Amino acid sequence: MTKKHHTGNYKYLVLVPMLILLASVIFLSYGYIQTGEWFERSIELKGGGLITINSLSEIDAGEVTSALSDIYGSVSVRELRSLSGYSMTVQISSEVNPDDVIQTLGGMGINTEDSSVETIGPSLGEAFWFQAQVGIIVAFILMGIIVFGIFRTFVPSIAVMLAAVSDIIVTLALMQVFGLELSLASFAALLMLIGYSIDTDILLTTRILKTTGGLSEKVMSAFKTGITMTGTTLGVLIAILMTTSSSVLFGIASVLVLGLVIDIINTWLQNATILRWYAERKGL
Amino acid sequence: MLKYWRVWLLVVMVFASIMAIGFKTYPYGRDAVEIVYFSDESPAKGVLEQGMLITHIDSQKVMNTDTWNVLTSDLGQRNVTLRVNGKNYEFEVNHTLGIDVMDIDRTNLNFGLDLRGGTRIILKPKENATKETIDQVISTLETRANIYGLREMNFFPVRGADGDYYVQIEVAGIKRDIVEDLLSAQGNFEAKISKPVEISGGSGTLTLGSSTFPVSLGANETIIIDGTAYSQGDNFTMGGIDFEYLNSTDTRVFLMGKVYDGDDVELVYTDPQRSGVMPVQGGYRFFFGVLVSTDGAKRFADITSGVPSYLDLTGGDRYLESEIFLFLDDQLVSSLRISSDLGGRVVQEPQVTGSRIEQEDAIQEKLRLQAILRSGAMPTSLETVSVGVISPALGEEFFSSTLYAAIFAGIAVVSIVFIRYRSLKVAIPMIFVGLSEVVIILGISAADDAMIWMLALLINFMIVSISWWKKFEIDIYAWAGAILIPLLGMATWTIDLPAIGGIIAAIGTGVDHQIIIADETLSKRKGEKKDYTVKEKIKRAFFIIFGAAATTIAAMFPLMSIGIGFVRGFAITTIVGVLVGILVTRPAYARIIEAMKKE
Numbered sequence: 080m081t082k083k084h085h086t087g088n089y090k091y092l093v094l095v096p097m098l099i100l101l102a103s104v105i106f107l108s109y110g111y112i113q114t115g116e117w118f119e120r121s122i123e124l125k126g127g128g129l130i131t132i133n134s135l136s137e138i139d140a141g142e143v144t145s146a147l148s149d150i151y152g153s154v155s156v157r158e159l160r161s162l163s164g165y166s167m168t169v170q171i172s173s174e175v176n177p178d179d180v181i182q183t184l185g186g187m188g189i190n191t192e193d194s195s196v197e198t199i200g201p202s203l204g205e206a207f208w209f210q211a212q213v214g215i216i217v218a219f220i221l222m223g224i225i226v227f228g229i230f231r232t233f234v235p236s237i238a239v240m241l242a243a244v245s246d247i248i249v250t251l252a253l254m255q256v257f258g259l260e261l262s263l264a265s266f267a268a269l270l271m272l273i274g275y276s277i278d279t280d281i282l283l284t285t286r287i288l289k290t291t292g293g294l295s296e297k298v299m300s301a302f303k304t305g306i307t308m309t310g311t312t313l314g315v316l317i318a319i320l321m322t323t324s325s326s327v328l329f330g331i332a333s334v335l336v337l338g339l340v341i342d343i344i345n346t347w348l349q350n351a352t353i354l355r356w357y358a359e360r361k362g363l
Numbered sequence: 364m365l366k367y368w369r370v371w372l373l374v375v376m377v378f379a380s381i382m383a384i385g386f387k388t389y390p391y392g393r394d395a396v397e398i399v400y401f402s403d404e405s406p407a408k409g410v411l412e413q414g415m416l417i418t419h420i421d422s423q424k425v426m427n428t429d430t431w432n433v434l435t436s437d438l439g440q441r442n443v444t445l446r447v448n449g450k451n452y453e454f455e456v457n458h459t460l461g462i463d464v465m466d467i468d469r470t471n472l473n474f475g476l477d478l479r480g481g482t483r484i485i486l487k488p489k490e491n492a493t494k495e496t497i498d499q500v501i502s503t504l505e506t507r508a509n510i511y512g513l514r515e516m517n518f519f520p521v522r523g524a525d526g527d528y529y530v531q532i533e534v535a536g537i538k539r540d541i542v543e544d545l546l547s548a549q550g551n552f553e554a555k556i557s558k559p560v561e562i563s564g565g566s567g568t569l570t571l572g573s574s575t576f577p578v579s580l581g582a583n584e585t586i587i588i589d590g591t592a593y594s595q596g597d598n599f600t601m602g603g604i605d606f607e608y609l610n611s612t613d614t615r616v617f618l619m620g621k622v623y624d625g626d627d628v629e630l631v632y633t634d635p636q637r638s639g640v641m642p643v644q645g646g647y648r649f650f651f652g653v654l655v656s657t658d659g660a661k662r663f664a665d666i667t668s669g670v671p672s673y674l675d676l677t678g679g680d681r682y683l684e685s686e687i688f689l690f691l692d693d694q695l696v697s698s699l700r701i702s703s704d705l706g707g708r709v710v711q712e713p714q715v716t717g718s719r720i721e722q723e724d725a726i727q728e729k730l731r732l733q734a735i736l737r738s739g740a741m742p743t744s745l746e747t748v749s750v751g752v753i754s755p756a757l758g759e760e761f762f763s764s765t766l767y768a769a770i771f772a773g774i775a776v777v778s779i780v781f782i783r784y785r786s787l788k789v790a791i792p793m794i795f796v797g798l799s800e801v802v803i804i805l806g807i808s809a810a811d812d813a814m815i816w817m818l819a820l821l822i823n824f825m826i827v828s829i830s831w832w833k834k835f836e837i838d839i840y841a842w843a844g845a846i847l848i849p850l851l852g853m854a855t856w857t858i859d860l861p862a863i864g865g866i867i868a869a870i871g872t873g874v875d876h877q878i879i880i881a882d883e884t885l886s887k888r889k890g891e892k893k894d895y896t897v898k899e900k901i902k903r904a905f906f907i908i909f910g911a912a913a914t915t916i917a918a919m920f921p922l923m924s925i926g927i928g929f930v931r932g933f934a935i936t937t938i939v940g941v942l943v944g945i946l947v948t949r950p951a952y953a954r955i956i957e958a959m960k961k962e
Contacts, residue, residue: 123926133754164760193754196539200748203485206523207926214921221917229910263926264861267933270922271868274915274937278875281910285903304882307783308875314775315871322768324760327477331864331933335871 089352096349099341100245103252110255118255121170121262124208126201128171130180131326133193138167146187151175157258161324168326173201211266218270219244226277230284238353239280242345246276249345250338259334264327268334275312275339279305279346287354294358298351305346309339367958368830372823372845373951376943377799379819380806383852385471391418391449394426396464398447399536401512405461406454411447413512417464419446427466435460465536466755471809475859475932480755481535482542485927486745487527494520497528499633499742502730504532507545507739510691513537516545521927529748529927539752546747550691550739552625556666556701557685558606560616567616570669571602572661572707578616586616604662620666622687625738627659633733633742640725643718649729650716653736660711668707675700689735696735776874783878784885788959793877796952800873803943804866804936807852816852823849844946851939862932869940872915876944880904880953884960897960901953905945912945 111117122129132138140158147154147169155170171180177196185191199207223240230236247269251261259265286301287294316339319332365371389395395416401408417425420434421444443456454460465479476483488496497520508516516534523529534542561567566579569588576589585592586608593599593608600606609617631653632638638651655663670685681703689697699715715732719725733742773794780790806812823845831837856862883904884897895903915937922934 123929133760161764195754196750196752198750200487200746203487203529203748206527207929210523210925214925217921218918221920222914225910225913225917229913263930264864264933266925267861267864267922267930268868270918271915271933271937273918274868274872274911274941275875277914278872278879278907278911281907281914282879285907289903289906303783304878307779307882308878310779311776311874311878312871314779315772315867315874318768318771318775319867321771322764324764325860327860328864328867331861332867335868 090356092348093352096245096345099249099344103249106252106255107248118251119258119260120204120208121260121265122197122199122204123263124204124211124261124266126173126199126204128173128175128177128180128196128198130169130171130177130184131166131195131197132169132184132189132191133164133166133324134190135164136190137165138189140167143167143169143184143187143189147180147183150183151180154180157326159324159326159329161322164324166324166326173198207263211263214266215247215270218273222273222277229281230288232288234357235284235288235354238350238357239277239284242280242342242350243273243276245345245349246272246338246342249341250334253337253341254334257333257337259330259337262330265330265334268331269338272335272338272342275309275335276342276346279308279342280350282308283346283351284354287358294355298355302347302351306343309343313339365826365830365833365835367954368826368835369841369950369954371826372841373796373799373947375819375822375826376806376848376947377802379815379849379852380803380809382815383471383806383809383812384802385809385812387468387470389416389467391416393467393469394418394424395467396425396428396431397467397536398462399465399515399534400463400538400541402459402461402463404457404459406456407445407452407460407462408512410452410454411445411462413514415447416467417445417447417462418449420444422446428464431464435462463536463538471811472805473808473810473855473857475857475862476533476535476751477753477860478755478761478858479535480753481533482537482539483534483749483751483753484532484539484542484546484747485521485749486530486532486546487748489744489746492528492743494528495633496743497530498726498730499733500530500745502727503734503737503739503741504530504545506691506696506731506734507548507550510550510694510696510739511541511545511548513541513545516542523927530745531927539750546745548739550625550735551693552623552628552735552738553621553690553693554623554627555607555619555688555690556622556663557609557688558618558620558666559670559684560618562611562614562616569601569618571604572665572668574602574665576601580611580613580616584611586611602665604665619688620662622662622666623655623659627656628653628736628738629656630654631733631736637714638729638733640722640729642722646718646720647722647725648716648718649725650714651729651733652712652714654712655710657709657711660709663705663713664707664709667701667705670706672703672706689732691735691739697732699732772870780878780881784881789881789885789956792952792955793874793881796877796948797870797873800870800940800943800948801866803848803947804869804940805858807848807854807939807943808856808858808862808936810855812855813853816849819852820846820849840946840950844950848943848947851942856935857932858936859932861930862936865933865936866940868933869937869944872911872941873944873948876904876908876911876949877952879907880949881956883907884953884956897957901957904953905949908945908949912941915941 107117140156144156157168159166181191226239227236282305283301286297316332316336323329395418398413398415425431438456440457442453444451444453501518504518519531521529521531560569560578569576569578579587581587581592585594595610597608605621607619609619632651640647640649667685670683672681672683674681683701683703683706685701687699687701719728777790827841827845883900919934919937923931
């Protein structure tokens with residue numbers, strides 16, 4: 080891709096992230112039309128119960144799903160394996176008593192001694208969901224103010240904001256694809272994504288607008304730095320994904336991994352192209 | 364050496380953090396378990412208390428909850444000796460000791476419930492509640508928890524972003540059924556009044572309103588009332604009132620009469636006209652009214668009739684020699700003096716008053732008494748909106764997986780940075796700086812560390828001042844870092860799973876920013892028209908870093924209040940991590956790189 084920066088047709092690169100964003104919006108909207116929800120929310124954001132069972136031996140998630148859904152209707156079972164053991168989460172609706180489910184699981188020969196239960200009432204879940212929506216709007220407003228404060232020019236600021244918004248929307252769509260629900264923890268990770276996204280964007284923008292030299296070289300040098308940054312962060316996060324048996328940490332790390340991969344595309348295909356075009360027009 | 368003052372600041376703060384996290388010492392050794400609960404069949408109930416530390420069982424060491432569980436799994440029927448808080452206790456055991464324990468804290472870190480294990484319940488009043496109602500609820504719960512012996516249960520009011528009040532209950536190491544019992548429990552309330560009977564020449568008269576009964580002293584500390592003999596501790600009914608015979612001297616017989624039970628207290632007033640706290644000379648006075656049944660009011664008049672009064676010299680008021688004792692579930696929870704003008708009178712709306720030096724104490728005592736008089740019943744109906752029963756994650760498994768994660772992450776970072784710069788001298792300091800960030804974040808979060816951070820502040824101040832005096836370049840950020848971080852150090856917050864996620868996120872940005880510094884400083888870019896000095900390059904790196912840090916902090920702010928603090932740990936840890944990074948660790952790394960560049 081970097082070769083293309085040297086040709087005059089680099090502008091078309093912006094189509095790749097734009098198409099990905101468009102596909103994500105269509106995907107999320109389709110889900111909304113089908114189910115009335117933009118994306119799957121965890122029990123924290125809609126109410127319900129979550130049972131977590133830690134185990135040293137493997138648990139057959141498929142078997143558990145079919146056994147439980149016969150009795151309790153729709154349940155969602157997920158298995159998490161790591162270097163330090165296995166864990167299984169069972170999500171149930173707020174009408175189901177989690178103690179009954181644990182008893183059923185015990186009856187299937189699963190050791191339920193090391194288990195955690197969390198229930199959130201529907202009204203509290205809805206309240207959290209409302210707060211989360213307000214929270215993300217507030218986060219974007221604050222971010223906008225700071226980004227404009229840093230660059231004080233319109234096009235670069237908008238490009239940076241656009242990349243951050245696009246990161247979050249595409250990540251939400253990918254979370255749906257991979258079956259990751261939006262929980263309070265993954266919501267925190269999404270907000271953190273803004274910070275990571277801005278890192279490389281500011282790097283790129285500063286290099287292009289505030290240093291001298293050839294445009295292609297500047298983009299290239301920023302790309303090298305940026306990809307090293309994203310690479311190390313991904314390395315740290317993948318280490319977490321491999322080792323943790325905590326669903327909270329797994330949720331945070333997996334959302335950040337998805338988001339950072341998307342951010343590579345949004346920064347180096349979309350933002351770089353917009354800024355290059357902007358710099359050329361300004362004769363920088 | 365002072366040229367490296369930024370690095371020295373980092374060293375000081377890492378050292379302070381290690382001290383702050385510390386290793387908690389206990390008077391009876393660090394291998395122990397803490398008592399959290401006694402079941403009803405426990406022979407230790409009433410002998411030992413919650414929070415005590417068990418170190419030995421039958422002279423075998425109790426290292427942690429695992430060994431405790433093994434050693435107590437089947438005890439059979441025999442005598443078991445426990446060494447608790449350095450003393451030996453022997454209990455007659457029928458298969459189980461009925462004691463729940465948890466591991467003691469070995470550091471000053473406040474681990475969250477998701478790491479320690481325990482129960483968290485969130486309650487919401489069914490009607491829209493005021494702060495006053497929430498305080499009543501919490502006081503009621505605290506009263507109950509005290510009666511249960513659950514002294515380490517935490518209750519706090521939380522206000523959601525939607526403006527509604529919630530009550531959050533957190534208790535480490537306790538199972539849900541115990542907490543739910545506590546929530547549904549209504550205490551059995553009784554109020555009793557002591558009744559002295561004057562004796563002269565071996566006999567006297569018990570006056571109950573208009574009725575009188577002859578009292579005389581018998582042999583072996585018995586007394587004879589109205590022709591019947593009673594021994595100490597005997598209960599009897601006289602004039603429609605339940606009495607207990609407490610003890611006697613040659614001049615007095617002490618009885619205790621039951622004046623009210625839960626049904627007699629018809630209403631405990633909480634409205635501002637009949638309940639409040641006001642400043643008086645030398646402190647604060649609380650008061651509230653109570654509506655009692657006509658039967659209760661009559662019993663009160665009967666028992667207090669004929670009781671002599673005395674002058675309290677400190678307040679100048681007269682009180683009856685009788686006192687009123689409040690019991691919940693047969694446990695004495697409070698006692699009140701009775702104003703002399705109430706003696707023998709039928710009072711249906713007595714006022715309860717008292718004073719405390721501090722306003723907060725007066726408010727708390729008022730809430731507590733109101734809770735007791737309501738029999739520990741809630742002032743409003745509550746709905747359980749969230750229950751979390753968390754099995755402790757903080758086992759060896761958690762530590763081993765954290766260790767693996769750290770090792771893998773370290774290898775990943777070093778390899779990628781090495782591939783990029785072909786220099787271990789750039790990569791290795793990055794790992795140390797990253798690690799020091801983790802240590803400082805944890806050190807800041809630790810509890811009981813104000814002294815250590817004060818000392819760090821002092822040393823930092825000296826380092827920066829001397830460097831400035833010696834004319835080394837000092838900027839505003841240096842001052843900010845040297846002063847702000849130790850001040851932050853005095854803060855305490857809970858390290859839970861989201862906070863650990865925050866540490867990971869902060870380390871991620873930390874490494875990113877170090878790469879920006881290394882890159883700006885070390886790489887020679889093709890086509891650059893002008894040669895920048897190292898100082899200029901670092902300055903440019905910091906422009907990027909500050910911008911990114913400011914945005915991250917801004918993005919984290921809304922998280923503080925979402926989900927009534929569920930992910931606050933993530934936000935606080937990230938914000939603190941970013942501040943530590945831009946003010947302490949990244950400047951230190953820049954200085955190291957700068958020095959390497961000059962070599």
